[in-house]
Amino acid sequence: MRIKNQNKLQRFGELQQARVIALFSLVGLSITFLMMCFALLNNDTPLALCLLSASAIYGLAFYWVKNKGKVKLSSYIIIYSLYILMLYLVYTGGVASTGPLWIFIVPPVSLYVHGLKKGLLNIAIFVSLTCLIMFFPHSVYAQDIYPFEFKLRLLYSFLTISFLSALYEFSRNELYNNALELNQKLHKLAHFDELTGLHNRRDAQLKLNQNIAVFNPEQRFSILLCDIDYFKLVNDKYGHGAGDLVLVKISEVFQRTKNQTDYVSRWGGEEFLFILPQTDQIEAFEVAERLRSAVFEQSVSLDDEDIKVTISIGVKEYHMGLSVDQLINDADKALYEAKKLGRNRSISAA
Numbered sequence: 001m002r003i004k005n006q007n008k009l010q011r012f013g014e015l016q017q018a019r020v021i022a023l024f025s026l027v028g029l030s031i032t033f034l035m036m037c038f039a040l041l042n043n044d045t046p047l048a049l050c051l052l053s054a055s056a057i058y059g060l061a062f063y064w065v066k067n068k069g070k071v072k073l074s075s076y077i078i079i080y081s082l083y084i085l086m087l088y089l090v091y092t093g094g095v096a097s098t099g100p101l102w103i104f105i106v107p108p109v110s111l112y113v114h115g116l117k118k119g120l121l122n123i124a125i126f127v128s129l130t131c132l133i134m135f136f137p138h139s140v141y142a143q144d145i146y147p148f149e150f151k152l153r154l155l156y157s158f159l160t161i162s163f164l165s166a167l168y169e170f171s172r173n174e175l176y177n178n179a180l181e182l183n184q185k186l187h188k189l190a191h192f193d194e195l196t197g198l199h200n201r202r203d204a205q206l207k208l209n210q211n212i213a214v215f216n217p218e219q220r221f222s223i224l225l226c227d228i229d230y231f232k233l234v235n236d237k238y239g240h241g242a243g244d245l246v247l248v249k250i251s252e253v254f255q256r257t258k259n260q261t262d263y264v265s266r267w268g269g270e271e272f273l274f275i276l277p278q279t280d281q282i283e284a285f286e287v288a289e290r291l292r293s294a295v296f297e298q299s300v301s302l303d304d305e306d307i308k309v310t311i312s313i314g315v316k317e318y319h320m321g322l323s324v325d326q327l328i329n330d331a332d333k334a335l336y337e338a339k340k341l342g343r344n345r346s347i348s349a350a
C-alpha cells in the first residue's frame with residue numbers, strides 16, 4: 001500500500017513532466033517555424049532549412065509524447081536538437097547576428113530534462129563548445145561577427161542564468177523530496193500504529209470492508225478479536241512505560257506466530273484484530289490457540305523482573321450478509337465470554 005501511494009506521487013510527477021515536454025515541443029515547433037519564415041524573408045536558405053528541420057523534430061517529439069507516451073525519448077530529442085540548433089545559431093550568428101541570444105533557453109531546459117547533476121554536466125559541455133566556437137582562433141567566422149565585449153558578456157550572463165537555474169532546480173528537488181517524505185509520513189500515520197508498527201484500526205476497517213466487498217464462499221475469511229488480560233494491572237504495577245513495552249513485545253509475538261498471509265492490527269488500547277484469509281471458524285480457532293500459547297510462553301524482561309501476560313480471544317468466521325459491525329460484535333461477544341470464563345482462552349462465536 002505504501003508503494004502504491006508512493007507510485008501515485010511519482011506518477012503525478014511523470015504526468016507533469018509529460019505535460020511540460022509536450023508544451024515545450026509545441027512552443028519549440030511554433031518558434032522555430034516563425035524563425036524559419038523570417039529567415040526565408042531574409043533569403044537565408046541554410047538557416048531556414050535548419051529551422052525547418054528543428055520545427056519538424058519538435059513536431060515529432062510532440063507526437064511521440066502525446067500519442068505514444070514516450071516522454072524520455074521526446075525530451076532527449078528536444079534537448080539534443082536544441083543544443084545543435086543553439087550551437088548552429090552561435091556559429092552562424094542567425095538573423096542579424098542575434099542568434100546567440102537564444103542560448104539562454106539552454107540552462108532551464110537542460111536542468112528540467114536531465115536533473116541537477118546531468119543537467120549541469122550538459123551545460124558545461126555546451127558552454128565549452130560555445131566558447132570554442134566564439135573564441136577559438138580557427139573558427140574564423142564566429143570570431144568576426146561578434147565583438148569581443150559581446151562574447152564576454154554573453155558568457156557571463158549565460159553562466160549567471162545557469163547558476164540561477166541550478167539554484168531553482170535544487171530548491172524544486174528539495175521541495176519534491178520533502179513532499180514525498182511528508183506523504184510517506186502521513187500515509188504511515190493514517191494506516192499504522194505508532195507504538196507497535198502494526199496496522200491501525202482505520203486500516204483494519206478498510207481491509208474488512210474490502211474483504212466483505214469481494215466476498216464469495218470460496219474466499220471465506222475469519223477474524224480474531226484479541227485482548228490482553230488484566231492489562232490495567234500491568235500499568236498500575238510497573239508503570240505506563242512498561243505497559244507500552246508489553247504491547248510492543250506482544251505485537252512482535254503476533255508477527256512471528258501468525259501465518260504470512262494473516263493480517264494483524266492494533267484495534268484499540270490493548271485490543272488486536274486479526275483477519276485470516278481462506279480460514280474457516282475451526283481453522284481460525286486453531287490459529288487463535290497458537291497465538292495464545294505463544295503469548296503465554298513469552299515473558300517481557302523489565303530490569304530484574306519478568307512480566308508475564310495472557311490474552312483472551314474471540315473467534316468469528318464471516319458469513320454472507322454480515323456487516324462489519326455485526327462481525328466485530330459477534331467476535332466481541334465471544335471475547336467477553338472468554339473473559340467471563342476466566343481469561344487466557346479462545347472462544348468461538350456462535
Ligand SMILES: Nc1nc2c(ncn2[C@@H]2O[C@H](COP(=O)(O)OP(=O)(O)OP(=O)(O)O)[C@@H](O)[C@H]2O)c(=O)[nH]1
Nearest residue numbers: 227228229230231232233235240241243244269270
Ligand atoms: N501502557 C499503555 N496502556 C494502555 C494503552 N492503551 C490502553 N491502555 C490501558 O489498558 C488498560 C485497559 O484496562 P481495562 O479495559 O480495564 O482491561 P484490563 O485491565 O486489561 O482487564 P480485562 O480486559 O478485563 O482483562 C487501561 O488501564 C488503559 O489505560 C497504551 O497505549 N499504553
